[in-house]
Amino acid sequence: MPENIEGANNLTAEQVIELILSNPELVIIDSRKKTEYVKGHIEGSINILNTQLSANEMQKILPDKSSQVLFYCNGSRCMRSSDATSKALSWGYSNVYWFRGGWKEWTSKKLPVITE
Amino acid sequence: MRIENLSIKAVTIIIFSMIGVVAIVLSILAGSYFKKAALNAQMNSLSRVIEVASYEMLRELNVYTFDLGMKMGHSRELIQAARKHKLESNKEQISAILDDPFINGFVGFSNINLEKIRVYDLDLTLIAESQQGIEGLNKNLDDYLLKKIIQRKGIERLKTIDVLWMSSHGPMHSTLVPLGGLHLIAYLEVIVNPAFNLSDIGKITKTPISVYFTNGEPVTVSQIETKNDNYLPIQFTLNTSEGKPAYKIIGYEDVAKLDKEMGETQVVTISGFLVLSLITLIFALWLFNRFLFVPLKRMMRDMEQMTHGRLDLTVNKKGLREFYFLAQTFNLMANQVRQRTNELERLLDLDDSAIMCFGSDNEAVYFNSGASSLFAYSRDEIGDLDLSDLFVEDINQLMSQSVEASVNAQSKLNVQLNCRSKSGEQFQCEAVINSIDPLNSSGYAIVLRPITNDRGSNKEDCSASTEQSGQRMNAIEQSLSNLLEMAKTNPSLLSSLNNLEQGVTDSKGAIDNKIQVREQAVSVMLSALACWERDLSRSKLDLAEESKIWPVYIDKSTPTTRTLDKYLNIESCPKNPRCQRVIDTAEFVLKQLGDHQTEYKKKLIDSLQVLRQLISGI
Numbered sequence: 001m002p003e004n005i006e007g008a009n010n011l012t013a014e015q016v017i018e019l020i021l022s023n024p025e026l027v028i029i030d031s032r033k034k035t036e037y038v039k040g041h042i043e044g045s046i047n048i049l050n051t052q053l054s055a056n057e058m059q060k061i062l063p064d065k066s067s068q069v070l071f072y073c074n075g076s077r078c079m080r081s082s083d084a085t086s087k088a089l090s091w092g093y094s095n096v097y098w099f100r101g102g103w104k105e106w107t108s109k110k111l112p113v114i115t116e
Numbered sequence: 117m118r119i120e121n122l123s124i125k126a127v128t129i130i131i132f133s134m135i136g137v138v139a140i141v142l143s144i145l146a147g148s149y150f151k152k153a154a155l156n157a158q159m160n161s162l163s164r165v166i167e168v169a170s171y172e173m174l175r176e177l178n179v180y181t182f183d184l185g186m187k188m189g190h191s192r193e194l195i196q197a198a199r200k201h202k203l204e205s206n207k208e209q210i211s212a213i214l215d216d217p218f219i220n221g222f223v224g225f226s227n228i229n230l231e232k233i234r235v236y237d238l239d240l241t242l243i244a245e246s247q248q249g250i251e252g253l254n255k256n257l258d259d260y261l262l263k264k265i266i267q268r269k270g271i272e273r274l275k276t277i278d279v280l281w282m283s284s285h286g287p288m289h290s291t292l293v294p295l296g297g298l299h300l301i302a303y304l305e306v307i308v309n310p311a312f313n314l315s316d317i318g319k320i321t322k323t324p325i326s327v328y329f330t331n332g333e334p335v336t337v338s339q340i341e342t343k344n345d346n347y348l349p350i351q352f353t354l355n356t357s358e359g360k361p362a363y364k365i366i367g368y369e370d371v372a373k374l375d376k377e378m379g380e381t382q383v384v385t386i387s388g389f390l391v392l393s394l395i396t397l398i399f400a401l402w403l404f405n406r407f408l409f410v411p412l413k414r415m416m417r418d419m420e421q422m423t424h425g426r427l428d429l430t431v432n433k434k435g436l437r438e439f440y441f442l443a444q445t446f447n448l449m450a451n452q453v454r455q456r457t458n459e460l461e462r463l464l465d466l467d468d469s470a471i472m473c474f475g476s477d478n479e480a481v482y483f484n485s486g487a488s489s490l491f492a493y494s495r496d497e498i499g500d501l502d503l504s505d506l507f508v509e510d511i512n513q514l515m516s517q518s519v520e521a522s523v524n525a526q527s528k529l530n531v532q533l534n535c536r537s538k539s540g541e542q543f544q545c546e547a548v549i550n551s552i553d554p555l556n557s558s559g560y561a562i563v564l565r566p567i568t569n570d571r572g573s574n575k576e577d578c579s580a581s582t583e584q585s586g587q588r589m590n591a592i593e594q595s596l597s598n599l600l601e602m603a604k605t606n607p608s609l610l611s612s613l614n615n616l617e618q619g620v621t622d623s624k625g626a627i628d629n630k631i632q633v634r635e636q637a638v639s640v641m642l643s644a645l646a647c648w649e650r651d652l653s654r655s656k657l658d659l660a661e662e663s664k665i666w667p668v669y670i671d672k673s674t675p676t677t678r679t680l681d682k683y684l685n686i687e688s689c690p691k692n693p694r695c696q697r698v699i700d701t702a703e704f705v706l707k708q709l710g711d712h713q714t715e716y717k718k719k720l721i722d723s724l725q726v727l728r729q730l731i732s733g734i
Contacts, residue, residue: 014271017271043190110278111275111276112294113186114190115183
């Protein structure tokens, strides 16, 4: 798992909240498996497994490549969000945010979650 | 017990035994202490286990309350009602929504004891609470929880807070979550009673537990408590988040297995310690034996032999420095004694008078060279002689008469004595007899000067000669006393004192042994003579001549075996018989008999064996 991804903004949980609150249009993509997503996820996030993420899919969700998009997965040992972030960057998205700490950091800080 | 009766070896063994006993006691004490320490350590570690289990229980509790809180916190219905909470109808709606989990249940409903759900506005004022659940709780947030949330600013307020606090109904657990999710509009407090989950601690620790409130009122009581002989109670106090005691949790650890293991460890430890101690003690004893006892024993043996006159010997100096020094000093001292003895003997030998000393049994103790030549006896033969062999007169009677006539018991007696030489020839001598105390027993010192015919006719000369003998007696008395004094402790010190080889300071046991040896010597001699005469048909004179062990005397042209004869009668046998002569005689006779088996030979062999055993002290 890289420390940083070139072209992406690496955020902490608190920075993620600030970003969510400051930009209601922010797209949050949960790169984990569906089963994990169902158990709990960040409010407003959508679940797209990194392997299922494609340029077309992204095009549908974010037609504007300058729109802000945030990727997260299970945590610093999880490669899914970094993979998805790299893909988004390769497809030309310019405002890509990466929540490296992911779900583990979020829950450890006892921040609000959505469970289904 | 006197210290002189203790040997270094005995003292060392006693000391080592004491060390051994102390080691055993210490190891037992150490074992007990170890067991106690192990139990304390076990209690401390189990207390920590209960602590960890308690927090694990609370963590699991938090999972359910957090889950419930998050679900309700994102409830649109509740959020909308809370946004308009100032309307009384909304408060009722909120209460109804908050009652839903109590009525319809929720995920984990059976795992926690939900007591209350409350909603507070951002100023932490109560908006509404569930109608269901416990009654009578303080409407305000717990002070600790309040303080915590006030301290938080901005995004920090979105983070859930879990606290264990003390309510009027006892300890309660609250989870405060943001209502509205990331878009905080109010706070939702989920209150559960943790007592419901306390039994989970026992499941985690896998030990029976009892839980009490701080006032001692039981929450759950284990059955083990009433019969806890094999169980070690371990207490842990679970505190509120503020640090006040909430519950007293007692876990009961089955110590039977621990006791068994500790017992085994104790046995192994003590056994190992004792074995090591024993090995060390044995090794130390070996070292003591090698470097202390053996050299000491060798030195004592050498010294004893030297004490008995073997001044030609030297004490073995091999040993530690102190032994080397002692042995060297002793050898130097023995050498000085030997030189002094030789000087004294030479001094007495230089005198041309015949000087003799007799013991209490009338046996010759000392002859100077003048006496040997006067009586024509060799020094070897002196030991077999007594007063009656040498003098016609009864010296004892003469001295008794002299003592009766004199006040001084030590007075000298000047007389003329009829003497008898080895060849049986009689001659007269001037004699000065002095009763002395040689070797702690009364005896006589006699100085003789033969009377020639010329002297016999000259009374003045005779008188002068007697006077001279008296003076000589005084002069040599001191030397003789010194010599005899040394002979007290060194019986064989003087070459002339042949019959004192066995020592002069015999104990009672030694005296008894000597009597037995004497009797057995006579028995052997009689058996040997019987064999010689009956089986070989030879005479006693033949035995003396052929064996060359016994001297043959010529008395009035008649050969006699005076010395041998003494050994044939217990009355005449010397008090210190020359056993080697007796044994040599028996062996000579046996050798002459060859393989010829006779009754006398058997008797002789038996007697000889008994004598040898007596001599060897078996």
